[in-house]
Amino acid sequence: MSWHHIIMDYRLPKAFTAIIVGSGLGISGLMMQTLFRNPLAGPFVLGITSGASLGVAIVTMGTSLFGGLLLGVLASKWTLVMAATLGSFLVLLTVLIVSTKVRDAMAILIIGLMFGSISGAVVNVLSYFSSAEELQQYFFWGFGSLGNLSWNELLILFILYAAGILLSLAAIKSLNSLLLGENYAKSLGLDIKKSRLLIITSTSLLAGTITAFAGPIAFIGLAIPHITRQVFSTSNHKILLPAVFLFGAIIMLICDSIAQLPSSDYTLPINAITSLIGAPVVIWLLVRKRKMMF
Amino acid sequence: MRDLNTHIVLKTEDLSIGYNSKKESTVIASHINIALQKGELVGLIGANGIGKSTLLRSLTNVQPKLSGGIFINDTPLESHSNLELAKVLSLVLTEKLASKNLTVFELVALGRQPYTNWIGNFSAEDIQIINRSLSQIKIENLKDKKCFELSDGQLQKVMIARALAQDTDIIILDEPTTHLDMYHKAYILKLLQKLARETQKTILFSSHEIDLAIQLCDKLIVMTNETVVSDAPCNLISKGTFDSLFPEDLIVFDANTGTFKVKK
Numbered sequence: 361m362s363w364h365h366i367i368m369d370y371r372l373p374k375a376f377t378a379i380i381v382g383s384g385l386g387i388s389g390l391m392m393q394t395l396f397r398n399p400l401a402g403p404f405v406l407g408i409t410s411g412a413s414l415g416v417a418i419v420t421m422g423t424s425l426f427g428g429l430l431l432g433v434l435a436s437k438w439t440l441v442m443a444a445t446l447g448s449f450l451v452l453l454t455v456l457i458v459s460t461k462v463r464d465a466m467a468i469l470i471i472g473l474m475f476g477s478i479s480g481a482v483v484n485v486l487s488y489f490s491s492a493e494e495l496q497q498y499f500f501w502g503f504g505s506l507g508n509l510s511w512n513e514l515l516i517l518f519i520l521y522a523a524g525i526l527l528s529l530a531a532i533k534s535l536n537s538l539l540l541g542e543n544y545a546k547s548l549g550l551d552i553k554k555s556r557l558l559i560i561t562s563t564s565l566l567a568g569t570i571t572a573f574a575g576p577i578a579f580i581g582l583a584i585p586h587i588t589r590q591v592f593s594t595s596n597h598k599i600l601l602p603a604v605f606l607f608g609a610i611i612m613l614i615c616d617s618i619a620q621l622p623s624s625d626y627t628l629p630i631n632a633i634t635s636l637i638g639a640p641v642v643i644w645l646l647v648r649k650r651k652m653m654f
Numbered sequence: 655m656r657d658l659n660t661h662i663v664l665k666t667e668d669l670s671i672g673y674n675s676k677k678e679s680t681v682i683a684s685h686i687n688i689a690l691q692k693g694e695l696v697g698l699i700g701a702n703g704i705g706k707s708t709l710l711r712s713l714t715n716v717q718p719k720l721s722g723g724i725f726i727n728d729t730p731l732e733s734h735s736n737l738e739l740a741k742v743l744s745l746v747l748t749e750k751l752a753s754k755n756l757t758v759f760e761l762v763a764l765g766r767q768p769y770t771n772w773i774g775n776f777s778a779e780d781i782q783i784i785n786r787s788l789s790q791i792k793i794e795n796l797k798d799k800k801c802f803e804l805s806d807g808q809l810q811k812v813m814i815a816r817a818l819a820q821d822t823d824i825i826i827l828d829e830p831t832t833h834l835d836m837y838h839k840a841y842i843l844k845l846l847q848k849l850a851r852e853t854q855k856t857i858l859f860s861s862h863e864i865d866l867a868i869q870l871c872d873k874l875i876v877m878t879n880e881t882v883v884s885d886a887p888c889n890l891i892s893k894g895t896f897d898s899l900f901p902e903d904l905i906v907f908d909a910n911t912g913t914f915k916v917k918k
Binding site (some may be wrong): 394397529530532533536537538539540541544546547548549550551561589593594595596598638 | 714716736737738739740741743744745747749750751752753755756761762765767768770772774775810820
C-alpha cells in the first residue's frame with residue numbers, strides 16, 4: 361500500500377516533471393542559441409528567470425515592506441507559482457514589445473540582460489529588508505525542485521508545455537534558414553519579425569511555465585543543445601529538435617536519480633546536480649572533438 | 655524567339671536611391687534607368703563608396719528607394735511579398751554564414767525553402783533541382799562535406815548553387831569575388847557567364863574586377879559621381895566612360911587593351 365503511494369503520488373509525477381523540464385528547457389535553449397546566433401544563449405536570456413525570481417521575491421520577502429496583508433495566502437505553493445508566472449510574463453511582454461521595434465536580434469539579447477540586472481537589483485533591495493526566514497524561503501525556491509507537484513499541477517504544466525512544443529515544431533523551418541543569417545533568411549521568403557515572435561513565444565511558454573513550477577533550473581537549457589550538436593554533428597533543426605528533446609529528458613532523469621541520493625533521506629538541490637553533471641560532459645565533448653559545433 | 659531574347663526581367667525608371675532620415679534624405683544616386691534582359695550577365699562597377707551596395711540593396715528591397723520605380727517582370731518590386739520575391743530573386747551576399755555546421759547538400763537545399771511545406775520537407779522535384787544545381791556548379795563531390803571544411807572559393811560556389819536551387823529569374827551577387835585569388839576570381843565570373851547562357855537567368859553582380867567584367871559581361875552598369883550608365887562593355891569603352899571612373903592622378907584606362915594601367 362505505501363509503496364503504491366510512493367510510486368504513484370511521488371516518484372511518477374516527479375519523473376514526468378523531470379522529462380518536461382529537461383526537454384522543454386533544452387528546446388528553448390536551442391531556439392535561443394539559433395535565434396541569437398550565440399552559443400552562450402540559453403532559455404533565460406530573455407529575462408524569464410529574473411522576472412520569475414522577482415515575482416517570487418516580492419511574495420516571499422515583500423511582506424516586511426508591504427505589511428501583513430499578504431501573509432494569509434503566502435503559505436500556499438500556488439502563490440509562488442502565480443508570482444513566478446506573473447513576473448516572467450511581465451518581463452517577457454516587455455521584451456516582446458521591444459523586439460518588434462528593434463531591427464537587430466542582438467539588441468533583444470542585451471535588453472533581456474538589462475531586465476535581468478534591474479530585477480536582480482530589486483531582489484537585492486527586498487532581501488536587505490527581509491527576515492532570515494523569508495530569505496530562506498526565497499533561497500529554497502532558487503534551488504529548483506522537481507518534486508512537490510500533484511497530478512493536477514502536473515496537468516496544467518503539461519498543457520502549457522505541449523503548446524510550447526507545438527510552436528517549436530512550427531519554428532523548425534525558420535530556425536534552419538536563420539542558420540544562414542537574417543538577411544539570407546529574409547531572401548528565402550522568411551518573415552523575420554513573425555518568426556522571431558513565434559520563437560520567443562514558444563520559449564516563453566516552455567521556460568516560463570517550467571520556471572514557475574520547478575524553480576529556476578540552471579544550466580540544462582545551455583548545455584543540452586551543445587551536447588546534442590556534438591553527438592549528432594549537425595545543425596539541422598529537423599534532427600536537432602527531436603534529439604534535444606530526448607537528451608534533455610534523459611539527462612534530467614539521470615540528474616534527478618542522483619539528486620535523490622539512494623538510501624538516504626536527503627534530496628540534494630537539483631540545480632547543483634545539473635551543473636555538476638552537465639559541465640564536465642560539455643567540457644569532455646569539446647576537448648574530445650576539438651571543435652565546437654555551432 | 656526574338657521576343658524571348660529581349661524579355662526585360664528587371665527594370666528601373668528614374669530611380670533615386672539613398673537614405674531617408676527624419677530630417678532629410680541623402681541622395682546617393684538618381685535618374686537611374688537600367689533594363690536587364692533575360693539570360694544577361696550584368697556587372698555593376700564603380701569606385702569604393704559610390705553606392706554600388708546601396709543600389710543592390712534597393713533593387714532587392716532590403717532598403718527602401720527614395721523615388722522612381724523598380725519593376726520585376728513588369729510588376730512593381732514593392733508589391734511582392736517576401737515569399738513572392740524569394741521566388742523571383744535570389745541573393746549571394748558578402749556576409750558570413752551564421753553557422754557553417756551544415757553539409758553542402760543541406761545548405762544548397764535551403765534554397766528550396768520558398769517552395770517547401772511548413773516543416774520544410776522536400777518533394778522528389780525539390781531533390782532533383784538540388785542535385786541539378788550541384789551538378790551545374792560541378793560540386794557534387796562536395797555534397798557531404800561540412801561548410802567549415804571548405805575553402806573560400808568552394809564556399810562561394812556552394813552559395814551560388816544555393817541561389818540556383820532557389821530557381822529564380824534573377825540572381826544578384828554582392829562582390830562574389832572578394833577574398834578569392836586571381837584564378838578563382840576568373841573562375842567564378844566565367845561560371846556566372848556560363849550559367850546565364852545555359853539557364854537563361856539574369857545574373858547581376860557588383861565587382862571591382864573591371865578587366866574581367868569587361869571581358870565577360872553582356873552589359874555593365876557603371877556608377878560614377880555624376881551618372882549611372884549601362885551599356886555593352888565595348889560601347890562603354892568607345893564612349894570613354896571608364897576614363898571618368900576613377901580620379902586620373904594614379905591610373906588611366908587603356909582603351910586598346912581594356913585594362914587600367916598605372917601612370918608612369
